[in-house]
Amino acid sequence: MNDKRSWIIFLSCITLLLVVMLLVSRKMVRLDEQDLRLHEEADVSESTRVALWRMDSHAVNLINDAFLNPNSPYVKMRINKYGSYVLNRNRLLISKELLGQYYELHAQDTESVEDEQPYRHLMEYNARLSLSADNKCRWINGQLVIFRDVKSEVSVIVLDWEKVKLELATVANSLLKNVTFDKINGTPFSPATSMVSIPVSINAKETFRYERSSSPIRSMLVIAWSCIFLPAIGLAMIIFASSKLSERRASFVAAITHELRTPLTTFKLYTEMLRDGMVSEEKQKEYYEILHHEAGRLNHLVENVLAYSRIERGKSLDKEASAKIGDIWTAIATEIDMFIKRSEFDLDNQLDMDADVFVEKAGVERILINLIDNACKYGTGETNKICLKSEKDGDDVLIIVEDWGRGVDADILTKMFKEFRKSDSEAANSAAGVGLGLALSKRIAESMGGTISYK
Incomplete structure (x- = not known):
């Protein structure tokens, strides 16, 4: 309004x-x-x-x-x-x-x-x-x-x-x-x-x-009109940008509220049941596993928001240094395994663990976590399988995350890398997430001089 x-x-x-x-x-x-x-x-x-x-x-x-x-x-x-x-x-x-x-x-x-x-x-x-x-x-x-x-x-x-x-x-x-x-x-x-x-x-x-x-009158009129149009265009751009920022903020608040509601409800319900002794000893392990899973979801969400905030302020997630793909994978293997088990997917890991890359290690870890998490959410198809590959392309290394889902609709393809693109209704009717993972991954890749694309 x-x-x-x-x-x-x-x-x-x-x-x-x-x-x-x-x-x-x-x-x-x-x-x-x-x-x-x-x-x-x-x-x-x-x-x-x-x-x-x-x-x-x-x-x-x-x-x-x-x-x-x-x-x-x-x-x-x-x-x-x-x-x-x-x-x-x-x-x-x-x-x-x-x-x-x-x-x-x-x-x-x-x-x-x-x-x-x-x-x-x-x-x-x-x-x-x-x-x-x-x-x-x-x-x-x-x-x-x-x-x-x-x-x-x-x-x-x-x-x-x-x-x-x-x-x-x-x-x-x-x-x-x-x-x-x-x-x-x-x-x-x-x-x-x-x-x-x-x-x-x-x-x-x-x-x-x-x-x-x-005659100088016409030149003065051109200058006068320019002095009106240029500030007007600038003010319109400011209002438009402010409007878009407000929309993004509202979408983010709506999506993150929905994303927090489910794990918090689960935490409240399960902890009350455990506190009141309503859960048998055989079921307690299962309940603790569910609580651990929801805590992981919240941690993943918080890490993405914090990483995006750092990127927005022009700060990097880590210093660029030489690292092996195997070292990067070891750091995220536990979290990736949690995504795979939760989604009941099979992971075919064909990464060249000995390949050397010069990157921000924390940035690449965040990109891989987001891409695999996204594949687990939307990659359901004839086979629930995710394949990881690495290929040499001159001095560069391509990392490919492949799934067998139904693909992306044309109207979504144009905005899939935009941050906070989910509205409240979209968040309620789609997989978990606030629409930040792919946008963050693209920003991190570009900050390191790389690219990320969908095929």
């Missing part, structure tokens, strides 16, 4: 925290997207402004070169209405001087400007207009025609717009992505996106300089 309440409280708190974090995150993401959009728009506007300066400056040079250079590749046709063309050098020099004042804008750093943009665009448009005061550009039948009036003489050239457009796009390419041009032919236009040297407006929605990943 306490575990269930802990999970309910934990899940309620986590749910509330997640809902709050989700609402805050959505709001922050929306604000971040709005901020990014404003920065992108401001960046496009600033990049467009600088690109217009560059393109107008380049276009003025291109037009001047077109009038001066008879072989200009950008000219499709020349017309001199009033005879030879005379260049007004003074006005051209003035235009070049104005051009030089603003040409430094090509390399200047830009920053987002959000206030007074319309006024700024108009002022800059008028400034750029002064660069091309000598030229008048018109779209006539889709052709880009440039008029220049110099001392009552008018020179006219028709530019190759496709070449000019490609040249201007190249100039703007370092600032704007996929820039396009729209012809202005008497239609309303915006000074913020229009050239003054050539009647066109530009369209561009992306720049090369702005990066979305520069």
Whole structure:
């Protein structure tokens, strides 16, 4: 019940925290997207402004070169209405001087400007207009025609717009992505996106300089969510481990209570009968034998619990040393014989008693006792026989405990080496034991660098 309440409280708190974090995150993401959009728009506007300066400056040079250079590749046709063309050098020099004042804008750093943009665009448009005061550009039948009036003489050239457009796009390419041009032919236009040297407006929605990943808000959200999820996962693991520990403790208490009940009842009943003289002298030996047997069961249980406690605390049962299998067997032969007689089994001992092993002697003794005890409990079959074998496997020695029981069910096989796996009901309906022997044997074997398995 306490575990269930802990999970309910934990899940309620986590749910509330997640809902709050989700609402805050959505709001922050929306604000971040709005901020990014404003920065992108401001960046496009600033990049467009600088690109217009560059393109107008380049276009003025291109037009001047077109009038001066008879072989200009950008000219499709020349017309001199009033005879030879005379260049007004003074006005051209003035235009070049104005051009030089603003040409430094090509390399200047830009920053987002959000206030007074319309006024700024108009002022800059008028400034750029002064660069091309000598030229008048018109779209006539889709052709880009440039008029220049110099001392009552008018020179006219028709530019190759496709070449000019490609040249201007190249100039703007370092600032704007996929820039396009729209012809202005008497239609309303915006000074913020229009050239003054050539009647066109530009369209561009992306720049090369702005990066979305520069915003720290999303990174902060990832960190915030991590700070929630990681402790939550850790706390869930602690609650789960605590719950499993409580279950194991409850199972152990239930199983060991059941395991102690039978021998204690036997001790109480038989000692009372012996005390009150209710047992004949012929039966007394049998009663003493039963009491000795139950005492052995209790001793085996206590030894397993104490050994498991030492292993859990990281302590070994004995120091590793060289020993013969025969010496190990001699130390446990009496206890093994008690198991065999009690279960009415036959033991076929094929151990190589002279084989040397480097082990914790007490640990191997405990493993053999537990495995043979387990075989006596569950090995009943066509023949009540237990066979012990030892085999050399390189530098290792395999000890095999074989019985002819019905085997282990698949659902039990996955948990047969887990400690305290018996519940109260399982302990009441199965052979004696608390479900500790195999788990303890596996832990002891692994602590010595060995393994234990079932086949």
